[in-house]
Amino acid sequence: MDRKLFKAAMDGHVQILKQCNQLECQSTPTGNTVLHIASLNGRSQCVEHVLSTCTPLLKTVNKKGETPLHIAARKGYADIVGALIECARTQGKDMESGFGVVEEMVRMVNEEKDTALHMAVRNGWVKVGELLVREDPEFEYYGEFPGSWWAHGENRLACSGDSQRQRNDIKILEKKRFLTDIADEDGWTPLHYAAHFNHVKMVRLLLKQEKSAAYTPNKEGKTALHIAASRGHTESMQELISECPDCCELVDGRGQNALHVAVENNEGGAVGLMLKNPLFGSLINEKDVDGNTPLHLLATWGCYIRSLIIEPRVDKSAYNAENLTALDIASCTHQFSTLKVCQMQI
CATH class of the missing domain: 1.25.40.20 (Ankyrin repeat-containing domain)
Structure with a gap:
């Protein structure tokens, strides 16, 4: 040229x-x-x-x-x-x-x-x-x-409050329903991203188009509820739980439910939400692949989530795969503040 x-x-x-x-x-x-x-x-x-x-x-x-x-x-x-x-x-x-x-x-x-x-x-x-x-x-x-295309982007999301943009999103999703199922290289769908960024209106829109998206795991086995719980996004969690209540039972690749994940990330608000919801009643003492209950993880990571520690339904004498209780772990890891509160509640 x-x-x-x-x-x-x-x-x-x-x-x-x-x-x-x-x-x-x-x-x-x-x-x-x-x-x-x-x-x-x-x-x-x-x-x-x-x-x-x-x-x-x-x-x-x-x-x-x-x-x-x-x-x-x-x-x-x-x-x-x-x-x-x-x-x-x-x-x-x-x-x-x-x-x-x-x-x-x-x-x-x-x-x-x-x-x-x-x-x-x-x-x-x-x-x-x-x-x-x-x-x-x-x-x-x-x-x-x-997946971030449909769930991320400050200038276009329905959650921005732009009603015309929301109508446009709905029209596109109606024509392109398969977009709700498309995952990126890490297995993240649009719903995973919407939950991650707490774009509540987009979570609602995606669930309206395809509820099965709430049960879709990424490559780590995490669902959108796991993602929302790990970030403490209680609004998105409520949308997911309301529309798909049985998604609460799903566990990730480490056998952890949403309560495990919230505790591991020290998200007290998310933990409080789940403890108040009857759907999680049977999951409070569930164990992951290492035999850890949410309380074991709290002790392991030195988190201080009082709502879990004082919850009467929590089994503080539960043993993990290494035959340790949460108190044993708190003692070994020198998490004395957690240890002290746990001891007070026994």
Whole structure:
């Protein structure tokens, strides 16, 4: 590619681009066209000019199989993604595929089988992701879909109080119900992330669409309730318990229920919530894979959660797999404050 043309596209000098009449003939050694370069550098005016004078570059791929849409989506340039989509919309249908040019472009995959949407969500560009999904709502996307896309992002969540945004979320989830089940590489679904960040309205919305998500474990075996309990997010916990009461019984890969997890993380509020709820009555003295009850974990980690210590239903004489009581552990680990209170309650 001509050096002046390359720099013009990179730096946003539209006037220089206007002096070239054969933009489609120019490319870099890696196959990037002027439209790729302008998209990569966020030069929206250059993108608009190229689209108006050389539309065929819209679907041109570089040596990685990437279209300008892939690149703009990866960088998070929503204005450029919008311009590319609008240009494609004016092209009608592709004669070979029979699809609209927009749909065909959105569905194009690079050499790693990624669509532009995959790139957007992997990099956390929520607004770009929304644009792409809404443009082709019937397409079934496969591959890596970080669950955080639907449960994280300060500018789009239903919990932000934006009623229009919430309605949009509902419409997308109704069309794309499978999105509620998609997990990232750690097994986290959108509901896991919503519980982690205590996005209560999103928790409610996801459960409304698919209650089974409450029973889905991540790779550590933790459900959304485990996650919420570990963070002390009592509002999200209440939503989960209310909609799916039997999810309280689920244990993670270490055999721990939500009460174990809350104690281990010293989340007294979460512990208090569960102790007051009859659903957890039979779980107060449950043991994990090491034979530890929640009280054993309290002693192990030196936590001070008075509500558990003084709870009359707690079995303070229970032994773990090492034949130790919580008092034994408190003594061995020199957790004297915990030890003193436990002794007072026996």
